[in-house]
Amino acid sequence: MHSMSNDRAQLYDRPPIVEAVIEIRFSTAIAENRRKKARDWLANKYAASSIEQQAEVKVHFSSKSADFKNLGPTFTLSSSDQTDGCAINAASIVWVRRAPYEGWEQFKSRFATEMPQALKALGDPNVERIGLRYVNRIDVKIENNEARYEDFLNFRIEHGDLLEPTTSYQWYLTKEFLDINLKTIVQSASVQPEIPGYGAFSFDIDVFCDSKVPSKADEILTKVEEMRDLKNKIFEAGITDEARKQYS
Amino acid sequence: MQPLPIFEPSGVTMPERVQPISASMTASSIRALQMYSFRSEGGGPFQDYLVAQPRAEKVIEEQLFDALAEAKIWTSRVAMHLDSETRKRLFRQLDVLHNAEDWDQRDKTVNLESYQSLVRAIIHHSIDCRPSLALMPSGNLLAQWRDGNDKLTVEFVPGNRLRWLVQSHTEEGPERASGTSPLERLRTVLAPYGAERWFDGR
Numbered sequence: 001m002h003s004m005s006n007d008r009a010q011l012y013d014r015p016p017i018v019e020a021v022i023e024i025r026f027s028t029a030i031a032e033n034r035r036k037k038a039r040d041w042l043a044n045k046y047a048a049s050s051i052e053q054q055a056e057v058k059v060h061f062s063s064k065s066a067d068f069k070n071l072g073p074t075f076t077l078s079s080s081d082q083t084d085g086c087a088i089n090a091a092s093i094v095w096v097r098r099a100p101y102e103g104w105e106q107f108k109s110r111f112a113t114e115m116p117q118a119l120k121a122l123g124d125p126n127v128e129r130i131g132l133r134y135v136n137r138i139d140v141k142i143e144n145n146e147a148r149y150e151d152f153l154n155f156r157i158e159h160g161d162l163l164e165p166t167t168s169y170q171w172y173l174t175k176e177f178l179d180i181n182l183k184t185i186v187q188s189a190s191v192q193p194e195i196p197g198y199g200a201f202s203f204d205i206d207v208f209c210d211s212k213v214p215s216k217a218d219e220i221l222t223k224v225e226e227m228r229d230l231k232n233k234i235f236e237a238g239i240t241d242e243a244r245k246q247y248s
Numbered sequence: 249m250q251p252l253p254i255f256e257p258s259g260v261t262m263p264e265r266v267q268p269i270s271a272s273m274t275a276s277s278i279r280a281l282q283m284y285s286f287r288s289e290g291g292g293p294f295q296d297y298l299v300a301q302p303r304a305e306k307v308i309e310e311q312l313f314d315a316l317a318e319a320k321i322w323t324s325r326v327a328m329h330l331d332s333e334t335r336k337r338l339f340r341q342l343d344v345l346h347n348a349e350d351w352d353q354r355d356k357t358v359n360l361e362s363y364q365s366l367v368r369a370i371i372h373h374s375i376d377c378r379p380s381l382a383l384m385p386s387g388n389l390l391a392q393w394r395d396g397n398d399k400l401t402v403e404f405v406p407g408n409r410l411r412w413l414v415q416s417h418t419e420e421g422p423e424r425a426s427g428t429s430p431l432e433r434l435r436t437v438l439a440p441y442g443a444e445r446w447f448d449g450r
Binding site: 014015016018019048050078080081082083098099100137139194195196197247 | 339
């Protein structure tokens with residue numbers, strides 16, 4: 001079952017992935033000069049580079065005031081078509097692939113090439129959390145004034161006939177896989193439609209490791225592969241054959 | 249089952265990139281990409297927002313980059329409905345239209361809602377023929393299809409509406425027809441002028 005789901009996942013010609021993210025989060029803040037060094041090393045691999053100031057605002061509702069704390073710059077790198085990206089801030093480094101998703105091998109290859117050098121430039125910091133998130137968007141044709149998302153998603157809220165048909169939904173669940181030391185956040189919701197005549201639903205899978213987290217590059221890569229296996233299992237369990245047909 | 253009204257043109261469009269739909273969703277990996285984090289008094293998650301630096305403070309190159317990035321990132325939401333060549337061509341055209349060297353400070357960058365209307369029309373009407381594009385002073389996109397000496401020009405207006413103009417040549421002389429329509433009716437309103445000659449077949 002395990003290998004079948006992985007093989008099957010690679011067969012999709014039109015996967016519904018809108019955004020894939022790999023994040024490495026650090027236990028202590030990375031100094032700005034280290035972040036700049038990582039950005040400089042990565043810069044020639046991306047077409048564009050930008051800097052955004054990051055801030056944390058603490059709102060005091062009782063006194064109607066707010067504290068503004070400057071967290072320093074986030075260095076963002078992106079391909080000219082905005083499909084590939086990398087962002088470095090004080091707390092984490094993130095690799096992003098947006099649709100069209102070309103497959104795990106391409107995404108992993110970029111990550112595997114850039115991550116070891118980036119971590120070195122950041123001073124080989126202690127890693128607090130590794131996350132792999134895939135945001136899928138399920139577009140469902142509206143027929144007879146209904147978008148039957150249940151024809152595409154196996155995971156859903158069973159609320160009985162009383163609340164049928166619903167006008168919107170949202171669910172969120174977490175689970176810990178103790179045997180493989182991974183956790184997941186899976187969520188789905190009705191979202192803003194983009195295509196005339198279609199309803200839209202998110203199916204969002206975030207797999208992460210936040211205990212006994214590896215800090216060495218090769219161990220991180222192995223862990224990310226394990227995460228991807230679990231992500232694929234969750235995705236395959238969550239979608240129907242009807243959905244598979246649409247994406248193949 | 250979930251009933252949904254047929255697609256309603258709306259002036260309101262979601263911010264770009266797939267955004268968390270609730271505060272709880274921000275616990276995921278994507279959080280690191282968000283620029284500003286708002287926290288409640290107790291320190292727990294309150295709500296996260298993407299806050300753009302005000303346009304006026306940005307130089308031309310940054311404004312052009314932001315406008316292009318916004319359009320391209322939005323495209324990722326519908327990329328699975330676009331063939332690769334159409335998507336690449338649209339991006340090339342957007343890049344050309346926003347060339348910094350030719351840019352006049354008075355020009356407006358592409359209106360995202362106008363771009364969305366164009367892409368939605370391409371997907372909804374299965375438009376195979378790729379138009380030439382121009383940018384209007386308002387930031388709306390103007391698309392033009394040609395069939396010999398005949399031309400179809402469409403301005404994509406925010407809110408999934410469009411203004412169209414057909415210029416054709418008949419044996420009796422030149423003919424012009426124009427109108428304003430909802431995006432979904434484009435093929436229907438152009439049927440008398442042969443919509444398929446503009447849209448079908450590359």
